[in-house]
Every structure is written in C-alpha cells, then in structure tokens.
Amino acid sequence: MIEGLTGEVLAFIVFAGIALGAAVAVITMRNLVHGALMLVIHLLAVAGLYLTLESQFLAVVQVLVYAGAIVVLFLFVIMLLGVDRDDLLIMNDRRRVAGIVAAGLLVAGAMTAAFVGPYTSEASVCGSGVAAVGSQQPCIGLEAAKGPDDGAGVAFLGRRLFTRYTLVFELSAVLLTVATIGAVILARRRDLVAEDEDGDGDSGRDAGGDALAPVVAADAATDAATHADGEA
C-alpha cells in the first residue's frame, strides 16, 4: 500500500477527479442539456468532498440547493430557449478558448497563492503554533471552534442559529418576506389600481386605461399651447 493513501485521501482523489472531469465536460458538451446534467454530477461530487470534510449540513444543502433548485432553473431556461439551439453557447474560436482557460488558471493560481498559501506552509501562522492574541485564533480547526456543548454537524449549526445568530435568522425571514412582496409586485400582469377613493376599483381592468386618458388629453393641450406659442 502506498504510504499516506488513507481512505480519506482516496475519497478526495475520487471525488475531486469526478468533479474536475465533470466540470470540463460542462463546457465541452455540444448539447446544453447534457452540459447541465454534467453540472449536476459536478455538484454531487463537490457534495461528496464536503462529506469527507465532515460537514454533512453543507453537503445536504449543496445537493438540495445547487444540484436541485439551481440546475432545475438552468434546465427550465434551456428548455424555454429551445433545446435544439445548440449554437447558443458554442465557442469556435480556439484562441479565445485558450485565452479563457489561461486566464482562469492564472486567477485560480493567484487566489491559491494569496489565500491558501499563508495557511499551508510549515512556517505559516498555523504551523508556528503561536498562541493567538486576543480572544480570537486565526487558524483553528472545526473541533476547536466548537464549544464543549455544541455537538456535531447539523446539531451544532442548529444550536448556533437559535442562540448566537437568532437575530440574523429572524432578519432573514424579513428578507424573504420583502423578496416575496417584491416578486408579487413586479410580476403581477396588470396593475390593480388602488381599490378605493371613488369606488372605481371594481373596474380594475379598464381603470388603467381610463386613468391615462385625461392625462394624455391634458398633455396634448399643453403641447398644443406650447406649439402655438412657439409659432407666434
């Protein structure tokens, strides 16, 4: 057996390989629907990576939200636009593709160097083992971050949501309410004209048109007056 090849590493290699392969497949598939399905595989593989990191909650959310809701949304859009139109996203300029890939690699490398680097080398702040100043420690593992009573995984998250982050939890409910109201307002097919005042609310459908009429007349009158003035 190769040294260092524990089950965890093996799982990481398998899932990471699937994720990378599927990611490449997403952009190379000629059929958009196949691409979207490859995205599902990619997202599931990333969920597997989360599982190996012992974050069950994140893995489940990844499957529910990304592989579930978002890819379904993609498919809806693709179906609406027409599956046959595979000319939508084809890139036939090789130099452009190479440029994009190179730029992506550059950004990924830079981000890895900048953000991951400080935590990985032997001389890094994490490797040095110096006690943190103040109450906060910059690099601690998940186990150390949790309090003694916090439990694991989902239980830990739930506890935190309803203790430390109660306010944010409630506030996000307000946020969803606002978003729902907004969606209703913006998506409603026709304006329900304010249903009060002169009791013309019953004629909801026509009220909009009627309401515009006198205004248009008034505008026309002012325009006429202005023109007459200009000519005179």
Next chain:
Amino acid sequence: MNPLLDVSFAAIAPELVLTGAALVLLLVAITRGRPQLVMLPVGLATIALGAWVAIGGDLVPGVVLALLGVAAPVLPIVLPGRATLVQAWGAGLALGAALVLTLWQVGPVLGADGGSLVASASFAGSLASDGLSLFTRLTVYLSALLVVPLGYAYLQERRINRAEVESLILLAAVGMAVLGGANDLVTAFVALEVLSFALYVLASLARRDRRSQEAGLKYFVTGAVASAVLLYGLALLYVATGTLSIPAIGASITSVLVPRGVAMAGLVLVTVGVAFKVALVPFHFWTPDVYQGSPTNVTAFMAAATKAAAFALLLRLYLVAFPGLQAYWVPVLAVLAAATMLYGAFAALSQHDVKRILAYSSITHAGYATIGVLTLTRAGLSATLLYLLTYAVGTIAAFGVVIAVERRRRGEVTLTNLRGLGRTSPLLAGIMALALLSLAGLPLTAGFIGKLEVFRAGVDAGLTWLVLIGVLSSLVAASFYLRIAGIMFLDDAPEAVAVAVDGDGDGDGDDVEAMEAAEARMPLLSAGLSSAVAVAAALIVVLGLQPQLLIELAGHAGVLLR
C-alpha cells in the same frame, strides 16, 4: 431565562413594531375592503400585549403598544372605504411609535450619567446599542415618517399606489435601523439586503414608466454587484481573522497571526462595496439615473434614509473593525472623498433635470460626510451623524417641492418647469429655496450646522486640505443652488401658462382643455405633502437657529461599541 437564548425585546422594540405593522398592513391589503377582519383582532391583541408590557414595568412601550392597538380598528372607521389612506396612516402611526420607542431607548442611557451614551450589545453580540445605532434609527425613522405623507397623493395621482408600498417602506426602514446597529458581519449583510431589496422594488414601482423601469433595473444590477463584492470582502475578513464580530475583528486585525494579504484583500473589496452603496465617486455612476427614474418620494427616501444607513455601515466597519489598518485606507478614502466632492459639484452644473441635480448633490454630500469618517475621532463621528440628519431633512424638503411641481409631468421636472414658481406659489418656492440653502450650507439653516461640525472635526484632525476642497466644492454647489433659486424668483412664468389661462376668450371646447392644461401646471398640494414639507422646512429653520440640543445629542451619540 434560558441562558442559551439572548433575546432582548427592548433592544429591537422599534423594529418589532414596524415589522408587525408591515405584516398587518399586508394582511389588510388582502382583505379587499373589509379591513376590520384583521384590524379588530390585531388591535385587541396589541392592546392586551401593551397592557402586559406596561404591567411588567415598561410603561412607555406598553402605552405606545396600547395606543397603536386602539388606532388599528379606529382607522378604518374614521376613513371608510379609503384603503390606501388607511395604509398610509397605519404606516405613519407605526413610524411615529418607532420614533417614540427610539427616544425611549435613548432617554435612560442619556440621563444616567449625564454624559455620553452607554454602549451595550444584545442578541449575543449581534446587535449593538450605541450612539451610532440610536442616531441612525432617529434619522431613518424621521425620514420615513416624512416620506410616507409626502408620497401619498403623488403615488395616488400617478396611479402607482399599491397596497404593498407602505409595507415595503416600513420593512426597508427596519433593514436600515438594524444595519445601524449590526455588530457582526452577517447581521450587517442581511440587513443591507433587506433594505436593498425593498428599494429595488420601490424604485421600479411605476411599471408603465420606462424611466422607472430603467431605474429599478440599474439599481438592482449595480446593487447586486456591490453586494457581491462586499460579501466577498466580508468573507475574506472572516478568513483572515476567524471571527464575524466587528469589534473582535478590530481587536485582532493587526495581530501578527492575521495574514496581512488576506486582510488587505478584504479591506479593498469592502471599500469598493461600501463606496458603491454610499455613492463615492468612481462608484457613483448609478445614482443620477436611479434618482431621476424612481418615483420622487422613493428618491427622497433613498437620498435621506439609505444614505444614513449606508454611512452607518461605513462608520462601524472603518471605525471599529479597521482602525488598525488606517495607514492603508485613510489616504484612499480621502482621495475618494475629495474626488466625490469636486465631481458631484461640477457635474451638477451642467444638469437641467432637477432630480438629477439633487442626485449629484447627494453624491457631493456623501463626500462631505466621509470627511467625518476620516477623522477617526469621536467628534468626527458625532459630526457625521449630525450631518446625515441635517442632509436628510434638507433633501426631503427639496424633493417634496419637486413632487408638488412634478404633477402630471411623470417624472420629469426641468429647470424651466421651476421658472416663475416664486410668482405662482411663493410659499412652495420659498421652501424650495430654504431647502437649497440648507443643502448649500448657508448660515441659519440646518445644513450649515452639519457642515460646520464636519469641517471643524476635519480641521481638528489635521485634514485641512480635504476641508479646503470641501469648501471649494461647497462654493461651486452653492452657485447652482442659487441659480435654481434665481430661476424660481427672478424669471417669469413660462409663457404657455399665460396663453392657456388667457386664451379662453373664444370659449367652446378649448376652454375646458385650456383649464385642464392650466390645472396641470398648478402644483400638486395635498394635506400630507404640505404638512410633511412644512415640518421638514420647520426642522431646517429650527435646527439652524437652535442647534444646541441636537449638537448635544450628537455629541453624546459619538460612542461606538468596541
């Protein structure tokens, strides 16, 4: 009490009232003409709750709740068959109650040691209760309270007064107030999104007006990009420091254990995101279009309250979390502020649309307020808070007059429309002139006090060059404010009105049309608009002549939870 759960209802009393009121108003909207179905049970429950709170020892919130409970079923009786008016009154009463509760929160801490406010945290450190949060609440609720009556007749006439408008304004105010007190990164971000979402919808309220659509879309896209950038910055700060709490970030950000590169990347992204939100110059480009296209009362709300809330976030992040990195961000923000002040003032010179002029004026004012942040002193914090309040009052008065003149013009008020306003309606023109003088910062107005305090704090902190740029920009700005005043009072009324009024000699059908045309030229005046504008104008004068109380309050409010 359960030790795990740290819920302090007193700390969020105004927000609770407003959220409750918003939800009740939404329910009322779907009862379709039978508001008592909701109002009566809710009113009774609120009275009972108020009595329980009062017996429990908190007299003021108990009485406020009981009064609201009484008002709920009475409103539909007093205003039968006028659903939108019930909504507006309901929202206004709730905002009034929120203001009273805010003052109730200030009261004891202010009286306790006669000096500064005592900062405290609630909700396990999520929410700060300090000078910044209380003063932001004050500004936001006052602005909303003025904007609700200001916009009622306007929305009604444009036929865009939907039942949900008041609820959205209330929920946006809740988001702004929580943003003022947000003491950790998650709370701040969620609160910011609450207010942004509500404003995206309010901006695109006039769905038949293409300009309003454009405003809503532009605001949404730029706002979403700004939020994404900001969120990335906040995430990097968390990565760097390992904590979400803003004071804890401030304590540890200079530690050798914090990777400087990550922290700096976070600082840069946060700066960009926040600069978008408060419209500092390279990131200001959305402001004129959004301010011009949105319904004018929404624009007034955006200019007054959103600015205060976004500055609350900026103040808390830079004064609590980033003082350790001040060598890096102070020069950058100073350059941004200088560019903002100069650009806003000069760009406004070439504008003809009054709403665009006021938009550029709001950009300029963001620059002035940033001076207070850059001082990093308590005096600077107080001055910024005071400045935001005086700016809110002045800009609401100005937009109120624009609403009155805008009647039937559907979002377009140019300088020519203001010609001769001093002859036709001198009171309105007088208030507009007063508001503009206040925005320009001339003595005896509220704006002068705000500007004086900010500039004084700037000079004391050694930012003399920035203050000089501020003075220069004020002079340029004053020139175009005075130009508007001159157009209103010195120029004659447009000829068209004279023709329309006099040209009815030959009678017949033209007569009616001419009368309608003349009527369309007359300013829109409703009870709500007049009283809101009058109150704003009175505040400008009173704060300008007797600023001591407010300066004292702002001085006490210069306290941050660290």
